[in-house]
Amino acid sequence: MAASSDANDSSALLRDFEHSLPMQLLKAREAAMARFRPMLRAHGLTEQQWRVLRVLAAWPGSDAGEIARRSLLLGPSLTRILQHFEARGVLARKSDHADQRRAVFALTAKGRKLFAAVAPDSERLYREIAQAFGDEELTTLYELLARFCSAVTTN
Amino acid sequence: MAASSDANDSSALLRDFEHSLPMQLLKAREAAMARFRPMLRAHGLTEQQWRVLRVLAAWPGSDAGEIARRSLLLGPSLTRILQHFEARGVLARKSDHADQRRAVFALTAKGRKLFAAVAPDSERLYREIAQAFGDEELTTLYELLARFCSAVTTN
DNA sequence: TGCAACTAGTTAACATGTTAAATATACGCG
DNA sequence: CGCGTATATTTAACATGTTAACTAGTTGCA
Numbered sequence: 565m566a567a568s569s570d571a572n573d574s575s576a577l578l579r580d581f582e583h584s585l586p587m588q589l590l591k592a593r594e595a596a597m598a599r600f601r602p603m604l605r606a607h608g609l610t611e612q613q614w615r616v617l618r619v620l621a622a623w624p625g626s627d628a629g630e631i632a633r634r635s636l637l638l639g640p641s642l643t644r645i646l647q648h649f650e651a652r653g654v655l656a657r658k659s660d661h662a663d664q665r666r667a668v669f670a671l672t673a674k675g676r677k678l679f680a681a682v683a684p685d686s687e688r689l690y691r692e693i694a695q696a697f698g699d700e701e702l703t704t705l706y707e708l709l710a711r712f713c714s715a716v717t718t719n
Numbered sequence: 720m721a722a723s724s725d726a727n728d729s730s731a732l733l734r735d736f737e738h739s740l741p742m743q744l745l746k747a748r749e750a751a752m753a754r755f756r757p758m759l760r761a762h763g764l765t766e767q768q769w770r771v772l773r774v775l776a777a778w779p780g781s782d783a784g785e786i787a788r789r790s791l792l793l794g795p796s797l798t799r800i801l802q803h804f805e806a807r808g809v810l811a812r813k814s815d816h817a818d819q820r821r822a823v824f825a826l827t828a829k830g831r832k833l834f835a836a837v838a839p840d841s842e843r844l845y846r847e848i849a850q851a852f853g854d855e856e857l858t859t860l861y862e863l864l865a866r867f868c869s870a871v872t873t874n
Numbered sequence: 875t876g877c878a879a880c881t882a883g884t885t886a887a888c889a890t891g892t893t894a895a896a897t898a899t900a901c902g903c904g
Numbered sequence: 905c906g907c908g909t910a911t912a913t914t915t916a917a918c919a920t921g922t923t924a925a926c927t928a929g930t931t932g933c934a
Contacts (some may be wrong), residue, residue, distance in 0.1 A: 593744040
């Protein structure tokens with residue numbers, strides 16, 4: 565890649581571009597995920613699959629809507645991941661007798677084993693990041709992000 | 720979707736889950752993008768296409784590597800977007816005579832017109848967000864995110 | 875000169891993101 | 905009871921994310 569040489573005449577637009585909050589949030593997320601992705605890949609998981617696994621480990625018997633909300637996945641993505649995991653024997657689907665539209669999900673023994681194998685690696689990387697950034701700054705960042713969400717979300 | 724009813728026995732895992740920084744960053748990004756996406760869609764653009772348009776508006780004559788780095792897009796995604804825009808007549812490709820591997824890109828008149836049409840809407844929405852969140856908090860958030868990136872990025 | 879190592883960009887293959895539409899079930903109410 | 909409406913989930917279609925492999929051009933150096 566060519567070394568960048570910012571022309572002076574674009575400084576106004578440059579400032580505007582660096583003040584794109586979605587881009588800065590994406591960049592920060594990438595900085596963190598770059599550490600997690602290789603580890604997850606070594607376990608045969610994508611980032612999104614790991615989020616679903618975590619939700620089902622914490623709340624077994626969730627229905628699809630609840631999994632989607634907690635894992636921040638949209639319906640179609642979740643449908644594909646649940647089908648993938650079901651085919652792999654990681655989770656089991658059971659139709660809800662009280663409401664036939666719903667299906668509830670739970671990890672199988674294989675799924676729980678997979679979760680147990682990944683969780684320690686995940687926590688280790690999280691602690692590395694927390695240490696690199698600093699616990700106080702991390703807490704401040706969490707709080708700011710939460711305030712941002714509640715301030716900006718329209719509902 | 721079913722109302723959530725958090726079981727007490729999962730409180731430890733719940734705390735862990737809410738302390739997933741990649742998820743909180745994603746959530747914040749979503750809160751912001753939810754405002755931008757409908758506007759961009761009305762102009763026939765995706766979020767990523769708009770990022771490429773902004774880069775080329777600010778730095779005409781960038782090569783693909785430079786566009787990728789500035790727009791935070793990976794090579795394959797950028798290739799597709801450049802092909803899409805080229806077919807639509809939004810930008811023009813020119814091979815670099817000094818280095819035949821490179822191609823440099825610039826907006827056409829049509830591309831500049833498109834940029835000029837979207838930019839005011841984009842800035843209006845950005846100001847709405849800044850006002851909802853508060854300028855000082857926004858500045859703090861930018862600084863924290865920048866520190867996070869430099870602390871966590873391994874290079 | 876000639877070849878090995880490197881770099882820019884693209885292609886390939888599979889997974890997810892995004893919106894709209896379709897399907898199936900549940901619910902409310904005349 | 906029966907029908908319109910709402911809800912849960914899936915499917916469809918296209919765009920992007922991610923990694924690996926591939927192509928073509930470039931560079932350094934024996």
